[in-house]
Amino acid sequence: MKSKWFTLLSIMVLFSLLAACGSGGTANTGNTGSAGESPGNGTAEAPSGGEGVTTVQFWHSLGGKNGEYMDALIQRFNESHEDIEVVGTFQGSYDETVTKLQQAIASGTGPDVSMLERAYVQMFADAEVLEDLAPYLEQSGISADDFTPGLMGHSYFNDKLVSLPLNRSTPILHVNKTLLDELGLSVPTTWEEMKEVANALVVKEGNEFKRYGVSMPYDTWYPIAMISQAGGSFFNEDNTSIGFADNGAGEKVFSYLKDLQSTGALYYPPAQDSGNIVNSMFVEGKVGMIFQSTGSIGGLASTVDFDYVTAFLPKDEVYANPTGGANVTMLSSSKNKDAAWEFIRWMEMEEEGGLEFILQSGYLPFTKQMVESEQMQELWAKEPNRKVAYDQLEFAVDTNKDVAWPEIMHEFFSAIEAIMYDSKDIPSTLDTFKKETERILAQ
Structure with missing residues (x-):
């Protein structure tokens, strides 16, 4: 497994050097963040950790306006959780994030939570470095059926639930x-x-x-x-x-x-x-x-x-x-899994979490609760162009x-x-x- 992992690392380092950046090349597959994005400020503002505060490191690939929306999401989380401090770090394009993540995992310095472009989830799942989220869902009373069906195609590998949809598109x-x-x-x-x-x-x-x-x-x-x-x-x-x-x-x-x-x-x-x-x-x-x-x-x-x-x-x-875009994952090497899960759970399920980010950014609503929310229904009524992509998920394929x-x-x-x-x-x-x-x- 380790030999295969470093072979993949070499391939990805080479690929990242060859891959186009910006809005061309692989940008619109979700491999470099959303089209038209530019690098954000790098690290989200977070309150200084005090005694008894657990710090969760979160790596993501959103720059520009979407990076600002993600920073705001992290700030909302930190303000509502006295005992957890999430530090969000922009790691560049999706490809760059993948390469940095492989290098960090190999050196034992990986984050607790990371965004992963959906087509790369399997590579990390096969390397057995992603946490199975199924037990966490169960203990939180969440069902896989609570998520938008057309966006779950890159969540299960090797009989494990290793990622959940986040900034997804078609x-x-x-x-x-x-x-x-x-x-x-x-x-x-x-x-x-x-x-x-x-x-x-x-x-x-x-x-x-x-x-x-x-x-x-x-x-x-x-x-x-x-x-x-x-x-x-x-x-x-x-x-x-x-x-x-x-x-x-x-x-x-x-x-x-x-x-x-x-x-x-x-x-x-x-x-x-x-x-x-x-x-x-x-x-x-x-x-x-x-x-x-x-x-x-x-x-x-x-x-x-x-x-x-x-x-x-x-x-x-x-x-x-x-489908395109990225999912969120927890690394199995995390020493702060309960806090990392609380951040993922809040981001996925709470109204002040992912819903506001989705409404701001225009990415697809990834839970049924989001779809049925008054805010989403009002947005779709006002801007029907945004609902087309959700309706088209009926015909989503990942081949x-x-x-x-x-x-x-x-x-x-x-x-x-x-x-x-x-x-x-x-x-x-x-x-x-x-x-x-x-x-x-x-x-």
């Missing part, structure tokens, strides 16, 4: 409805409708496109969603290979995207800062629709000067969308779950780049990716 369709109305178009619900609408939105003058139909950040999130919509899955049932080769879902997805790209119906942005590029083009009316995270709703709504709506990602054979996902994700990015930027042959590129995936999974 990709959705963001639409400039003013443009669609001007052209007499409806918000698309299927791939075929999206193709028609996207092409109708194109404005070309000479050899230059003045407006594109649809766009999406450079990311694995959106192709994975579309593979699932086409009836495929990222991995096969026994996680020995990819699951979208035999039924042709992968070729179908990328052929569809390249077809849109060839007419200007799809603008595929450069990898660097792709999230901000796509958002800016949408705000400026240079693209009519975008695939983007729920985490972009607040920023877009406060910036656009047109009728802006959100919708489910269009379906092919079925509706399907992967890229494997301890080797971080390494395989790097290979998938290479395949995406070859197809979308270099127009390489789709079948041969995906075949190469399949062989690389099988090699990695067999290790």
